[in-house]
Amino acid sequence: MKERFSIVIAGGGSTYTPEIILMLLDNLDKLPLRAIKLYDNDEERQNKVAKACEILVKEKDSSIDFIATTDPETAYTDVDFCLAHIRVGQLPMRELDEKIPLKYGVVGQETCGPGGIAYGMRSIAGVLENIEYMEKYSPNCWMLNYSNPAAIVAEACRRIKPNARVINICDMPIGxxxxxxxxxGFKSRKEMDIRYFGLNHFGWWTSIKDKDGNEHIHRLIDHQLKYGNCAVNDDPSKYSDNSWQETARKVKDLVQIDPTMTPSSYLQYYLYPDDMVAHSDPNYTRANQVIDGREKRVFTECKRIEEKGTAKDTSL
Incomplete structure (x- = not known):
């Protein structure tokens, strides 16, 4: 029989937690599970998703134990993997990270500029605290950390916890x-063999081949010079909010700087900072979009699942 694993999700009250659980449940053939735990130091927020997540798990595989806790010992005892996505200060602090720099005509963004530095300084202690819990209660556990700002947190881990079993990752390139x-025209990104260099938000694709070895990077660049990283008939509904579609369109300007490779869209903040400031609303930033959009959608759907007692036909 295959070994079954135990996972703790640190930052259990995140609106991304239900998606992470759905991803895990879709891959039980690759990663069989015996337990899924949610851990957060904000019990009220975690409770907004916990019951719905428990229903998701039980309807998929009732043999998987489910626990939601605010106790570090309960969370980290007997776990094989920790998926960490904490946000120290939560969205109200993100709002300040974005709005204070914009007040002075500087990029207001959660992972770069003054706001990114401030968020990074807050995040480091929170991530290190979770690493210490993991090492104390499950020393053989591996942490996959995608708490932002990814590069700052990764460098802090490298310097302060050089021997920790932690891998710092970011989903921006995959997105x-x-x-x-x-x-x-591929059905999935998994049909592509890609060559990418750089770190997290700061990187470039230099090759995209199909499984027969045919190169498609120049076809992509030709498209991006006209439309950015959007399809010709782009569907706005696939984006969580319109700022992500605008970010995809901005690749048109980024690729013109060096049309031999295709850049990460986050480079807009480094290469066009004045443009980013000019097109930002200092009174309504990404944090507000998340609060009014994604957060409301996810919490509302989780409440519906909890009240119905089933995740059937969920929009998560």
Whole structure:
């Protein structure tokens, strides 16, 4: 019989937690599970998703134990993997990270500029605290950390916890590859063999081949010079909010700087900072879009699942 694993999701009250659980449940053939735990130091927020997540798990495989806790010992005892996506200060602090720099004509963004530095300084202690819990209660556990700002947190882990079993990752390149696959006519990004260099938000694709070895990077660049990283008939509904579609369109300007490779869309903040400031509303930033959009959608759907007692036909 295959070994079954135990996972703790640190930052259990995140609106991304239900998606992470759905991803895990879709891959039980690759990663069989015996337990899924949610851990957060904000019990009220975690409770907004916990019951719905428990229903998701039980309807998929009732043999998987489910626990939601605010106790570090309960969370980290007997776990094989920790998926960490904490946000120290939560969205109200993100709002300040974005709005204070914009007040002074500087990029207001959660992972770069003054706001990114401030968020990074807050995040480091929170991530290190979770690493210490993991090492104390499950020393053989591996942490996959995608708490932002990814590069700052990764460097802090490297310096302060050089021997910790932690891998710092970011999903930005994979997120862009979903659009790239659509642009090039692939059914999935998994049909592409890609060559990418850089770190997290700061990187470039230099090759995109199909499984027969045919190169498609120049076809992609030609498209991006006209439309950015959007499909010709782009569907706005696939984006969580319109700022992500605008970010995909901005690739048109980024690729013109060096049309030999295709850049990460986050480079807009480094290469066009004045443009980003000019097109930002200092009174209504990404944090507000998330609060009014994604957060409301996810919490409302989780409440519906809890009240119905089933996740059948869920929009998560």
């Amino acid at each position: 862009m590859e979903h659009n790239i696959a659509e642009i090039l």
